[in-house]
Amino acid sequence: PAPFTPAARADASRAPVVLAAASLQESLGAAADAWARHGHPRPVISFAASSALARQVEAGAPADLFVSADEAWMDYLAQRRLVRPETRLALLTNRLVLVAPAGSPVRLSIGPRMALGAALGSGRLAVADPDSVPAGRYAREALTRLGAWPQVARRLARGENVRAALALVARGEAPLGIVYATDARAEPRVRVVGTFPPASHAPISYPLARLARSANPEGEAFRRYLLSPEARALFRRFGFGTR
Amino acid sequence: MLTAGEWQIVALSLKVSAVAVGLTLPLAFALAWVLARARLPGKVLLDAAVHLPLVVPPVVTGWLLLLAFGANGPIGGWLERVLGVTVLFRWTGAALASAVMALPLMVRAIRLSLEAVDPRLEAAARTLGAGPWRAFATITLPLALPGVLAGLVLGFARSLGEFGATITFVSNIPGETQTLPLAIYAALQMPGGESTVARLAGISVLLSLVALVASEMLARRSGKGAHVL
Amino acid sequence: MLTAGEWQIVALSLKVSAVAVGLTLPLAFALAWVLARARLPGKVLLDAAVHLPLVVPPVVTGWLLLLAFGANGPIGGWLERVLGVTVLFRWTGAALASAVMALPLMVRAIRLSLEAVDPRLEAAARTLGAGPWRAFATITLPLALPGVLAGLVLGFARSLGEFGATITFVSNIPGETQTLPLAIYAALQMPGGESTVARLAGISVLLSLVALVASEMLARRSGKGAHVL
Amino acid sequence: MSFDIDLTLRRGNRTIAARIASHARLVALFGPSGAGKTSVLDMVAGLVRPDAGRIAVGGALLFDSAQAVNLPPERRACGYVFQDLRLFPHRSVAQNLRYGERLAPPERRFMGLDEVAGFLGIGHLLDRRPRSLSGGEAQRVAIGRALLAGPRFLLLDEPVSSLDAARREEILAVIARIRDELGLPILYVTHDERELARLGAEVVAIGG
Amino acid sequence: MSFDIDLTLRRGNRTIAARIASHARLVALFGPSGAGKTSVLDMVAGLVRPDAGRIAVGGALLFDSAQAVNLPPERRACGYVFQDLRLFPHRSVAQNLRYGERLAPPERRFMGLDEVAGFLGIGHLLDRRPRSLSGGEAQRVAIGRALLAGPRFLLLDEPVSSLDAARREEILAVIARIRDELGLPILYVTHDERELARLGAEVVAIGG
Numbered sequence A: 001p002a003p004f005t006p007a008a009r010a011d012a013s014r015a016p017v018v019l020a021a022a023s024l025q026e027s028l029g030a031a032a033d034a035w036a037r038h039g040h041p042r043p044v045i046s047f048a049a050s051s052a053l054a055r056q057v058e059a060g061a062p063a064d065l066f067v068s069a070d071e072a073w074m075d076y077l078a079q080r081r082l083v084r085p086e087t088r089l090a091l092l093t094n095r096l097v098l099v100a101p102a103g104s105p106v107r108l109s110i111g112p113r114m115a116l117g118a119a120l121g122s123g124r125l126a127v128a129d130p131d132s133v134p135a136g137r138y139a140r141e142a143l144t145r146l147g148a149w150p151q152v153a154r155r156l157a158r159g160e161n162v163r164a165a166l167a168l169v170a171r172g173e174a175p176l177g178i179v180y181a182t183d184a185r186a187e188p189r190v191r192v193v194g195t196f197p198p199a200s201h202a203p204i205s206y207p208l209a210r211l212a213r214s215a216n217p218e219g220e221a222f223r224r225y226l227l228s229p230e231a232r233a234l235f236r237r238f239g240f241g242t243r
Numbered sequence B, C: 001m002l003t004a005g006e007w008q009i010v011a012l013s014l015k016v017s018a019v020a021v022g023l024t025l026p027l028a029f030a031l032a033w034v035l036a037r038a039r040l041p042g043k044v045l046l047d048a049a050v051h052l053p054l055v056v057p058p059v060v061t062g063w064l065l066l067l068a069f070g071a072n073g074p075i076g077g078w079l080e081r082v083l084g085v086t087v088l089f090r091w092t093g094a095a096l097a098s099a100v101m102a103l104p105l106m107v108r109a110i111r112l113s114l115e116a117v118d119p120r121l122e123a124a125a126r127t128l129g130a131g132p133w134r135a136f137a138t139i140t141l142p143l144a145l146p147g148v149l150a151g152l153v154l155g156f157a158r159s160l161g162e163f164g165a166t167i168t169f170v171s172n173i174p175g176e177t178q179t180l181p182l183a184i185y186a187a188l189q190m191p192g193g194e195s196t197v198a199r200l201a202g203i204s205v206l207l208s209l210v211a212l213v214a215s216e217m218l219a220r221r222s223g224k225g226a227h228v229l
Numbered sequence D, E: 001m002s003f004d005i006d007l008t009l010r011r012g013n014r015t016i017a018a019r020i021a022s023h024a025r026l027v028a029l030f031g032p033s034g035a036g037k038t039s040v041l042d043m044v045a046g047l048v049r050p051d052a053g054r055i056a057v058g059g060a061l062l063f064d065s066a067q068a069v070n071l072p073p074e075r076r077a078c079g080y081v082f083q084d085l086r087l088f089p090h091r092s093v094a095q096n097l098r099y100g101e102r103l104a105p106p107e108r109r110f111m112g113l114d115e116v117a118g119f120l121g122i123g124h125l126l127d128r129r130p131r132s133l134s135g136g137e138a139q140r141v142a143i144g145r146a147l148l149a150g151p152r153f154l155l156l157d158e159p160v161s162s163l164d165a166a167r168r169e170e171i172l173a174v175i176a177r178i179r180d181e182l183g184l185p186i187l188y189v190t191h192d193e194r195e196l197a198r199l200g201a202e203v204v205a206i207g208g
């Protein structure tokens, strides 16, 4: 292959390039497959941390769509006029759940004055890093609002992403963890102990937008497909909420 | 055994690592030579600069590469304007990231071997009619071969395992920048992806084993015997 | 200049890296010695095993460490039952992860230098009354010093930069396992975190520079001159 | 008997064989270049294992392939001046000289550093590294190192080949004294018949 | 003039000085160990830079601190047999011998590999690595390597010190022939007056 010839570039651009938060791997991959079955070139999707993807967009990487794990990085690009504002909208929503290893007997109802610290025993609470990962930020916000944060603030096991936290619970290395409902659903070795009330944290949303420099019409077409009833149904099968 | 997609990943990884290590070798050698032999002020700073990709977390290295080689970056902008080339989202960028990460390992290994070469042998070659370059090529270079081979193996292994700088710099694009570690990472993100992880990691290990055996055979063939009489 | 929290991170990073490199050194030396000198079948497999942490992406290494050293893992379970010790979520675990990642670099550097030591000098020491161990300690070891120092510097630098294995294995616990790279990574994840990244990365670089200068000074003091008369 | 040696060794495609049975204190190995003289010394020192044979020096059995005796070099205590010198490059001249001295039991030591440095003329070199020595200076340090180790016998492989006549005579006189006063057995390799005459050596021919 | 040399060099805390102005084809440097003989050869070869002085050999100016002339070693073409031999350990004996030969312009070559291997007696060693050679074998290879490089003059630093009498005589005869028939200037270092006598050398004392 001769990657640098203009012809090759033009050819490759027939399939849209989508940059997406790593936690969307299964669901968005399935959506791309479905889209391809409709006779379209299968979108090329790069799954990575939202921060890395946003910086790549800023550096001029040639891509068509961006799906962020939180609004902050989408805002970052919007401020720099790197996305088309009219194409931006919240594609998916999610819920925050408390999980325990599948065999764990722990019972706890989520609400004000919940005894989270006691339920942890001598163990740690697995979460995505509240200082950097969206899932962790939501968890901190929810626990703070429910008054449970002081009990656990110094007893966190902070994962690099929400799946790392999930793995700690699945392996039984942490007695409890806070992850997205979609993650809990995909991991048979964990059990959902309870779901955090939506009012306890800012809405969890995955914004989608078309990038300013996208010239590939397939990008817009795929974006529209993602908003279609068919795609929404597909995302709901993975546990996401849609609007 | 492997799916077509997985074969593609393996082929890409090999290409990226081979190009990374092959292109870095001359630079690594030159740096090793300067660090081992040249007298110049501030050598320690050059030494430190070579070590940077080791000290700084890989994602930071990737981010710095992105700043430099992005379309608006000093190097990337120039490449795009003058050559019409971009390494962003391309396998060439992945090779660049791997090369940067492998560089310190290669330099150190080569430098260690260069420092062990007895300069009296080069002097002998000079009296026999060899100019400085020829003495270098026929005496110093082959005597430093163990270090060069060690550098190649270390660099190749490091390239095969490079993840953070690559995904940060050139993203995770199947068929273009998704090397073995990125595919492994992706599998690791999926509940139940452990078997894929194990299979892909096994392939990485196999590839590096082949490189290792090849280098050992080369070293043996060249007769080692680096001792001075 | 630095906040109290940042000082804590720096101190922790230093502790983790120093312990990792210090404890790994004897093992690295033993492995290097076996690879350089011993004749044993399947040496190439041992060699490959040493290279593993280089080839396999760091997060996979961290994940394997988690499997082995977790409370439910074979080693971790034993440690907990027999010694009442756990490394999970502890700075000792971070040191373990760093040690594993640094090992291949240290082994290679030391091995290169060991292979360059002339065995005739050890023979001379033996005729002068030194047993094999003493000959090793007084002749081989000091003559391999350049490799040991290079191994220490590489290992220390690698430890300072280690991210993937650490966060996967012992997660990111401020004051316990949050080393510089973890803090840097966290900052890099946030819009506007660039200045923190730059400051913390600058500290990493400074620390490795100090290690580098120290090793160069040690090498110089020991007189180099590794050539045989 | 000072020397009771009978050994064979295959080297490449030739066989090196030596038989030395002598009461003489100083036996010289004489033979053309490549005959195997150094190889014999290496075997007596315990650095190379003979394919078969027996080595006894000064009544002590060092090697016997039949009895499976094979003392390691450090227990043979042999004061070996190597043809290729083998000074320790990372140690000063003084540290080289002292290397064996510190390991020798006091009762075996028969000379001190000052005396050795005196007749070898290396007192001014003590702080230097071997790399910076001239050929003859290095050779003298190698002699000193072997003597200071308190050896039970000496293996001298062309020990004065790089030395001027005056210095050579001085050193040969010391070697003769060591042989006569201390009674140490000495295996001596040289190509120079004058050295043999000077030392009154019994000559054993090697190879040819 | 064959040799027109006048130079000084500080080494450690002593000064090495040499004055050689001679029409003799073969000049021997004679002096005690450590006097500076090897240092003089190194300076003539261009490996060590004198602090001051002038070096001309066979009419060719090689170094002059006043005129800022300083030919690099490879342009001096000096056929140097080093006291420490310096055979290339990664090359076979044959490759060592051929190293300089291949670099020499054809008109400067005066001997072929076969002839050299013949009188040096190293024909059976050609495929070996230097490490496995005996001391005398290595010394002969070093002589052969220097002769095959088609040198304009020879620097011989105790070139036959490790050789038996018969071989020594044979090699000295060749050296004498090179001097007489080819007229190559030769600087010769030895401690053995018999070699000087054999070669009829003009003797220059160094240091002391």
Ligand SMILES: Nc1ncnc2c1ncn2[C@@H]1O[C@H](COP(=O)(O)OP(=O)(O)OP(=O)(O)O)[C@@H](O)[C@H]1O
Pocket (backbone or CB within 6 Å): D011, D012, D013, D016, D031, D032, D033, D034, D035, D036, D037, D038, D039, D040, D083, E132, E133, E134, E135, E136, E137, E162
């Ligand atoms: N590894 C080897 N392979 C083949 N031949 C060898 C090896 N090592 C030594 N030899 C040969 O064994 C022979 C004996 O060597 P040795 O060094 O004992 O000779 P020597 O009598 O000391 O000669 P010299 O007077 O030149 O020092 C030599 O011909 C040498 O080439």
Ligand SMILES: Nc1ncnc2c1ncn2[C@@H]1O[C@H](COP(=O)(O)OP(=O)(O)OP(=O)(O)O)[C@@H](O)[C@H]1O
Pocket (backbone or CB within 6 Å): D132, D133, D134, D135, D136, D137, D162, E011, E012, E013, E031, E032, E033, E034, E035, E036, E037, E038, E039, E040, E083
């Ligand atoms: N780097 C150095 N520092 C100090 N002194 C040195 C250095 N290199 C050489 N010398 C000294 O210079 C002097 C001359 O050395 P050189 O090798 O020229 O002597 P030489 O006449 O060839 O002696 P020999 O006959 O023993 O080979 C010696 O005393 C040596 O110790």
Ligand code: MOO
Pocket (backbone or CB within 6 Å): A021, A022, A023, A024, A049, A050, A069, A128, A133, A134, A135, A136, A161, A162, A163
């Ligand atoms: O997509 Mo996330 O970064 O796991 O919240």
Ligand SMILES: [Mg+2]
Pocket (backbone or CB within 6 Å): D037, D038, D039, D083, D157, E134, E135, E136
């Ligand atoms: Mg010999």
Ligand SMILES: [Mg+2]
Pocket (backbone or CB within 6 Å): D134, D135, D136, E037, E038, E039, E083, E157
């Ligand atoms: Mg000399």
